[in-house]
Structures are given as C-alpha cells and as structure tokens.
Amino acid sequence: MSDRDDRGDIDDLVVVRALLSASNPVADGPLSALEQRRGEHLLALLLADTSARSHRPGRRPGRGAALRRRGVLTAAATVLVIASALVGLTTVRTHDRATATPLLPEPLLTATTGDHDRAVAALSDAARRQRGSAQAGTGPVLYARSQTYGLDVAIADHKSTTTARTTITDLWRDHDGTVRTDRYIQQVDRAGGDIGGPTPADDDRFEGRSDRPPAPPEFDPALTPTDPAQLLARLKARATADGYPIDLTVAHDVLSALRSGLTSPAQNAALYDVLATIPGVFDMGPVRDHAGRPGHAVGLVVSDQSSLSLAIEYVIFSDTGAPLTIEQVAATPPPGLRLPPVPTVESYTEIITTRRVPTVGATT
16 A cells, blocks of 8 residues: 555544554544554554665665655654653643743633532542442552643742643652652743743753652551541641641642542542532532543632632542542732733643552553
C-alpha cells in the first residue's frame, strides 16, 4: 500500500492515537476500515528495519527513497507526540511569546456554592463504592502517577513573572515508608502582565529524582485510618493543637491525602466520609476532568477571610468512587500574579494511576 492509497482526508494523529488507545485513559471513537488500514500502514513504516537495507556501492539513494524516509520520520514524530500525550499530557498549549495573554487552562468549575445535602449523598455513595473496591496490582510498593499543574510567581522591581508549570510525577512508597519521586516537566509557560520581568525560580528544582525518608505516621497518606471517626478525631486534634480553623484544616488534610495518590480504596472511603462532615461542602454534579474522564464533583471554599482571593477546591471522582482530579480555582487571581480578573486555575492534580507493584521503579 502506498502513502497515497485510499487516504482521502484521514487525520494521521487521530488514526495513530486510536491505534494506541490501550495506553489512552480516555478512549476515542472507533476507527473506520479506511482509517484502520491507514494506521496499520503508518505503524508498519515505523516498525520497518530500514538499517538492514544497504545501498549499492557508489550509488546514493534517490529522491523517492529520501521522501519515503521523510515520511517515516514524520510518522515517527507523530507517534512520539501522541505517546507522550497518552502518558499524561492532557492540556496542550502553544507558546506565543509575542503577547502577554496567559496560556492557562480553563477552570473545570467555578461555582462557589451549591447543594450541601446532595454533596453529602454523593460522597457517601462514593465511599460505599470504594469500600467495595480492591487495590489494583500486587506487591509491597505503592506506585502513583499524576499530572500536576500550578502557578508560581517571581516578584522584583515592581514587576512579576507568573510561571504556569505542568509536571508528570511518578512516586513509589516502599514497604518501609521511604519514598522515591521522579518528576518530568511537560510544559512551562510565562504569563501575566510583566513577561520579561524577573526570572522565575530555576526549573531544575521542579524536575528530576528525589528520595526522602519515611514521614511520621500521622502525616503518611498510606497510613491513613480507614475508620472515619478515628480519622476525623485525629485531624481535629491536629488542627486544635496547631491553632488552625478546624473545618478548613480538616478539609486541607483530606484533600492533600487524596491528591497524593497513595491511599487505598478503603482509605478513600474514610476520607470521603470525613469530607462530608464539612458544613461548606457543596455538590457540582457530573463533570469531565482535563483528561476527558467522566466523574462527579463536589466543591469547597478553602480560603479564609485573610486570603487575597477566594479559593475553591473541587474533587472529581469516578463512578467507582476513585479520585480522579483535585482542582483549585481562584474566583479572581491574587494581585501578585498580574493575571486577568477572571476565575483562574491555581493548581490541579490529575491522578493517572495508583496501584501496588513489586519493586521501586516498576509501574506494573
């Protein structure tokens, strides 16, 4: 089959993405027979061992051969782009250095209030479903992969540069509590009113491998109690000892544990039950996260009166109750970020996978 056979107006990106759908957490529509043939042809080109095809001495490859190789390289680049996207890149933005318009994701949700009773019912149902679920995988090591997005700001000389950074994080918690973390920066955008202002912090501190010793048991998400009453008592006692507002602190600790990706279904259930006790939690109903995965969302105001901006955190969980995404949105961004006065995503964590594995470094 030649590159021109039966191609029509087929989009190679769509074709290859669908052929790699086993790695795609959000399934695309099925391919037509024509698209399937085109995709198989593309993959055959990529898998062909062109190094075994030597040219006759004294002869250079013709223009047709060069064009075929160019087609192979183009297809290879396409697959690499798609493969990286399927690993976790769910928000793709272009770099427009000529404008100060922020290259930021749209908030999934922006409401600041809603029905409390419906939120309690949704969280209780998610807790029930999680208690009936089993942890994926086997082995003594907990593994979690997530995509995180967040804003950072550097301020100097009455100017600020806002950095929007998207990162993939692989995390392994060994049986003794030690944790290895690998971080890969996917996207860094400069935004805000003073592009060209102070230099943001070195990106190296956001990327690479790190190891840390075991955390104290009361701060280790993997050791979260599975009894809601015990968990709530622990979190309230910690907030009281630190002199922090109880509801805000309990909510913060619950969301932090869910965001880690290191909690089991039974622990998720206890965390949901505790979150349901917070008076300000409200229901947002069905929604899809940044990866397009369907889920149900509840929200909670997580800022107090001393904050520069009203901040709302949303938890999205699947129909099995598994946490999918935790997103924090500012009703208007804090003044230092120098961004337009509209609801702005301050951070999100999208949990791609969480499972048990045999050794640190393994992913299955």
